Amino acid sequence: MAMLEFIPQLGRRTLQTVPGLGVASRFLLSSLLSVFNRHFSFQQLFRQIYGFGVRSLILMVVAAFFTGMVLGFQGYYALVRFGATSALGTLIALSLLRELGPVLTALLFAGRAGSALTAEISSMKATEQLSAMEMMAVNPLAWVVAPRLWAGIISVPILCAIFDLVGIFGGYLISVPVLGVDGGTFWAQMQSNVTFSGDILTGLFKALCFGVVVTWIAAWKGYTARPTAEGVGNATTLSVVTASLTVLGLDFILTALLFS
Amino acid sequence: METRAIDWWVGIFVLLGIAALVVLALRVGNLSGFAYDSGYVLHADFTNVGSLKTRSPVKIGGVTIGEVTHIGMNPKTYMANVTMRIEPSIKLPIDTGASIYTQGLLGEQYVAIQPGGMPQNFKSGATITLTQGAVNIDQMIGQMVFSKAAGSGKSSGNQ
Numbered sequence: 001m002a003m004l005e006f007i008p009q010l011g012r013r014t015l016q017t018v019p020g021l022g023v024a025s026r027f028l029l030s031s032l033l034s035v036f037n038r039h040f041s042f043q044q045l046f047r048q049i050y051g052f053g054v055r056s057l058i059l060m061v062v063a064a065f066f067t068g069m070v071l072g073f074q075g076y077y078a079l080v081r082f083g084a085t086s087a088l089g090t091l092i093a094l095s096l097l098r099e100l101g102p103v104l105t106a107l108l109f110a111g112r113a114g115s116a117l118t119a120e121i122s123s124m125k126a127t128e129q130l131s132a133m134e135m136m137a138v139n140p141l142a143w144v145v146a147p148r149l150w151a152g153i154i155s156v157p158i159l160c161a162i163f164d165l166v167g168i169f170g171g172y173l174i175s176v177p178v179l180g181v182d183g184g185t186f187w188a189q190m191q192s193n194v195t196f197s198g199d200i201l202t203g204l205f206k207a208l209c210f211g212v213v214v215t216w217i218a219a220w221k222g223y224t225a226r227p228t229a230e231g232v233g234n235a236t237t238l239s240v241v242t243a244s245l246t247v248l249g250l251d252f253i254l255t256a257l258l259f260s
Numbered sequence: 261m262e263t264r265a266i267d268w269w270v271g272i273f274v275l276l277g278i279a280a281l282v283v284l285a286l287r288v289g290n291l292s293g294f295a296y297d298s299g300y301v302l303h304a305d306f307t308n309v310g311s312l313k314t315r316s317p318v319k320i321g322g323v324t325i326g327e328v329t330h331i332g333m334n335p336k337t338y339m340a341n342v343t344m345r346i347e348p349s350i351k352l353p354i355d356t357g358a359s360i361y362t363q364g365l366l367g368e369q370y371v372a373i374q375p376g377g378m379p380q381n382f383k384s385g386a387t388i389t390l391t392q393g394a395v396n397i398d399q400m401i402g403q404m405v406f407s408k409a410a411g412s413g414k415s416s417g418n419q
Contacts, residue, residue, distance in 0.1 A: 043263060050266045054273045086367065093288050158277030165280040168288060187287070192315065192368065196289035204281070 024220045028212075030141055031149050031219070037142035044143070048151030052113040056159060059112055063104060064096075064163040068170025071095055075171075076179050085181050089190035092171035097194065097203040098259065101164040103251050106210035109156055110243035114218035117148055118239035121222030122232045130223075145219050152215025153208065160207035164200075202258050209254060210247050217243045299326055299346050300384035304358045305339035310369050310394025312360055318344045318371040325350045328371060340393075344371060351381040357390035369394060 034040055075091040121144065124130050130140045168190075175181040194200065218239045225235030309331060318326035326346035334341045346352070355376030362369050374390075382388075 046263075046266055046270045049270045049273065054269045057273070057276075097284075097288070155273075158274060158280075161277050161280040161284065165284055168284075189368075190288055192317070194289045195315075196285050200281075200284050200289050 024216070027141075027145075027220055027223065028149070028216050031145040034139060034142035034146045035150065037139055037146075039139050039142040040146055041143070044147035045150055048147045049155055051116075052109070052148075052151050053155030053158060056109060056112050056155070057162070059108060060105060060159050060163050061166050063108055064101075064166035065170040067100055067104060068092060068096065068167035068172075069174045071100075071167070072171040072174030072179065076175065076181070085179075086185045086189055088175050088181050089172075089186035089188075090193040092175070093168055093190045093194050094199060096164050096167040096171070097199045099251070099255070101160050101167060102203050102206040102210055103247060105156060105160040105163045105207055106214055106247040107244055109152070109159065109211070110214045110218070110240055110247065113152065113155075114214050114243050115236050115240050117152070117215065117218040118222040118225070119232060119236045121145070121148075121219060122225035122227075122235045125223065125225060126227040126229070126232055128227070145223065149215050149219055152218075153211045156211030156214070157204045157207045160204055164203065206251065206254050206258070209250065213246050213250060214243045217246060299348050300382075301329075302344050302346055302352070302382060302384075302386060302388060304342050304344070304371070304388040304391050305334055305337060306342060306358075306360060306391050306393040307339060308360075308393035308396060309340040309342060310360055310362075310396070312342065312369045312371070312394065316368065316370050318346065318373060320350070320373045320375060325373070342371065352376075353378040354380050354382055354386070355390065356382065356388060357392070358388045359392040360394040362394070 071092045072088070075088050075095075076085060079085045079088055079091065121130075124144065130144070133140045133143060172183075172186065176183045176186055221235045221239040221242065225231045312328060312331060314328050314330060316328045317324045318328065326344050328342055329345050330343040332341045332343070333339075352373065353376040355378045357374040357376065359372050359374070360369055361372045376390075
């Protein structure tokens with residue numbers, strides 16, 4: 001009997017998910033394109049970049065610094081057995097630029113800014129502010145959603161570049177003064193093995209993709225939340241969980257595509 | 261928060277991002293490697309380039325004077341053709357030799373230049389003919405094992 005119930009359930013889920021994805025895509029596109037709408041305000045955009053980007057800066061810098069330092073210790077531990085500590089700089093730089101920088105930035109951003117975004121939009125919906133805007137012929141996509149989406153898309157690559165740099169600096173502080181790796185070798189090996197377009201820009205491109213995905217999911221979960229106190233809470237949780245899992249999955253696909 | 265202060269903070273934030281990218285490009289990614297763009301081109305044919313890559317350094321006495329820009333195959337001689345860019349201030353005599361060495365036991369490979377003594381210098385696009393390819397460690401170990409085996413076989417035969 002359970003089997004018999006499972007099959008229509010599967011069909012129902014599919015029928016819900018596939019058009020849902022379509023509606024979410026239309027939501028993303030029309031929000032992004034509403035920069036041309038007269039209700040889009042650059043002042044709002046700057047306010048959101050301040051909220052998402054500038055105020056996440058301290059979290060990112062601390063996280064990056066510790067990530068880099070741990071990479072230094074751990075990489076040294078693995079490499080010293082083969083007498084290959086000269087490759088430590090390359091190891092730290094490539095790990096940060098290609099994987100850890102974009103992914104950790106996106107995960108932290110989903111927790112720090114994505115959750116706030118979902119909670120804000122969903123409680124606006126719960127208190128019928130979005131409906132009120134429509135009553136006043138103000139497009140809520142242009143006034144509320146678009147500045148937040150664009151702010152996320154602009155902030156994440158910038159945060160990622162700062163994360164990479166601080167992380168490498170943290171790794172340097174552990175490798176060279178603490179563990180005694182030669183400073184010249186550290187930078188020279190890094191420079192001869194890291195390419196600008198292949199590693200640095202591709203990593204930032206990844207961060208850009210994650211920025212789109214995280215803010216899209218956060219805004220969409222907020223916009224479709226049930227307009228109750230419980231609905232707001234559920235939407236916020238779901239936003240962080242879905243965004244984090246999507247970032248991890250997308251990272252695998254992007255790594256396979258970009259670095260193969 | 262006041263709008264003006266927000267604008268300032270956002271401006272600083274964006275500038276920080278750009279600064280981080282520039283530092284990454286110059287300090288980590290060595291984008292300043294295009295300093296050799298003004299250099300002149302030399303070719304060299306090697307029997308074996310080992311794991312030499314484009315952007316591997318070209319050195320004289322351990323000092324980097326250029327980089328490898330292209331590695332190809334000469335279809336007539338079946339030799340590996342390495343194209344290098346050399347700093348314009350370094351003039352090399354026409355009897356200069358080139359070898360491929362390894363930095364340390366596991367390090368990366370580079371082109372080592374041994375300057376000659378002739379009065380004429382290479383012009384851009386010339387080919388270095390005195391070359392020595394990379395040492396193949398597998399082959400070396402193979403030879404050593406083989407000679408060892410032959411040696412022990414001989415000694416056991418004498419007994």
